[in-house]
Amino acid sequence: MLEEYRITGRRASEIAASVERAVGSGELAPGQLLPPMRELAALLEVNPNTVAAAYRTLRERGVIETAGRRGSRVRPRPASTARGSLRIEAPPGVRDLGTGDPDPALLPALGEAFAAVTEAYARAPGMYAQAPVDPEFAALARSAFDADGVPAGPVIATSGSLDAIERVLTAHLRPGDAVAVEDPGWGSLLDLVPALGMRPVPVALDDDGPLPDALEAALRAGARAVVVTGRAQNPTGAAIGAGRAAELRAVLAGHRGVLLIEDDHGHAIVDLPLHTLTGATDRWAVVRSVAKAYGPDLRVAVLTGDAVTADRVSGRQRLGPGWVSKLLQRAMVHLWTSGAVDPREVARSYALRRDALVRALEARGVEAHGRSGMNVWVPVSDETGAVARLLHTGWAVAPGARFRMSAPQAIRITVSPLVDADIGPVADAVAEAAGPARPLSYG
DSSP: OGGGOOOOOSSHHHHHHHHHHHHHHTSSOTTOBOOOHHHHHHHHTSOHHHHHHHHHHHHHTTSEEEOGGGOEEEOOOOOTTTTGGGOOOOOTTOEEOOSOOOOGGGSOOOHHHHHHHHHHHHHSOOOTTSOSSOHHHHHHHHHHHHHTTOOOOOEEEESSHHHHHHHHHHHHOOTTOEEEEEESOOHHHHHHHHHTTOEEEEEEEETTEEOHHHHHHHHHTTEEEEEEEOSSOTTTOOOOOHHHHHHHHHHHHTTTTSEEEEEOTTTTTOOSOOOOOTTSSSEEEEEEESHHHHOGGGOOEEEEEOHHHHHHHHHHHHTTTOSOOHHHHHHHHHHHHHTOSOHHHHHHHHHHHHHHHHHHHHHTTOOOBOSSSSEEEEEOSOHHHHHHHHHHTTEEOEEGGGTOSSSOOEEEEEOTTOOHHHHHHHHHHHHHHHOSOOSOOOO
C-alpha cells in the first residue's frame, strides 16, 4: 500500500497532513508501516528533525503509533462500536442473556424522586454560578467512600463510569501511552483506550482479580496507568479479596508514578467488601456508577481521587459540559436517602441466580466463573460455535470476543433475566453447546 502512496511535504505540518489524508481516505491502511524517519527525510530532501516533528504530531493526534525499533505504523482505527457490534441480537422466541443489563424488577421507581426535585427546582432553579456538585450529593458519596476505606479526596459527578475513566486517563496520559487493563475485561474500556490513542496492555486475572505477576509485567513493560475492577468484574464476576489486594498494592508500591483507576463496578449490587488498592500510588481515582443499582439511563457516576487528579478532571469538565445536571444529582440524593434500593436484597437476588447457574454448570462438567455480580463467564473451545448452538436452542449469550484481548475463548451469560425454573434448561443448553472446554483458566 505504501508503495502506491507517496508522502509529500516540506514542512512538518505538510508531511503530517499528507499522512493523515492518506489514512482518512484508506490509501494507508491500519497497521501499515511508515518509512523510517531518515529514509523519508532523504526521499523528501528535508532535515530528519522535520520528519521527526511530523511523526510526533501524528502520534499526538492518535494517527500513528511508534514501537521503538519496530518503527511507526498507522494506528488501528478506533471504531467506537468495535466490540459492541459483536453483540448477538436475539431473534423472536430466543431469550436474551447477553445484554449485561440489570433486572428491571430490582430497579427503583423514579417518579417520586423526580417529582420532589422538580418541585424544589421550581423554587430555586439551577444557575451557572452554582458549584458543579450538589453539596448533599457530594457528602453522601464521600460518606460511602469513607465507609469503604477510600482515601480522602474531592467528589466529582460524571456522566457514567466510562466518562469518568476517560477524563482521568486524559488528565494524565497522552496518545501513545500504555494502559494496563484486565483481560478479559469490560469491552467498552477495551475500545476506549485505543480510541484515545493509547495502547492497552492485557493483565490476566482469576476469580480473585488481576494476577500480581501479570500486573508487574505490564508495569515493567511501560504501562503508565492501570484500570482495575474491585468487585463484580465484567465479564467474569471476579472480586479482589484482602490477600490479593495486599499483593497488588505491593506491586503498585514499586511503581508509585503509575496512575491507578479503580472501577467499583459492584457498588450497591454485591455484598462483598471493597478492598481498595488506593494509597499505593501517588495518582489515583475511584469511580462508582449508579447504573446497575438504580438504572443505566440515569447516567450518573461519582469520582474521587487525589487532589491533582481531581483538579485536572474538574477543570477540564468545566470547559466542556460544565457539570452533570443538578436535577439528576438531587434525584440521586432522594433515592439514596429514601432507601429506594436495598443493596443487600439486590446482592442476594443476583447471588442466588448466579451461584445456582455456576453450580448447575459445574454439575454438568462445565467450568464456570461468577464470584460476584450479575454475569457468569464460561470458557469454551469454540465460542462462535457455542453461541450459534445456544441460539438454536433458544438462548442468546454474549461472545467472549467482546471482552477478550489475548485471554482464551469464552461466553458471558447475564443472569438478570433468569428465574429458578430457567437454571436447569440454561445449564443443559450450555453444557451441550460448549463442548469439551480446554483445561485453561480464563486468566
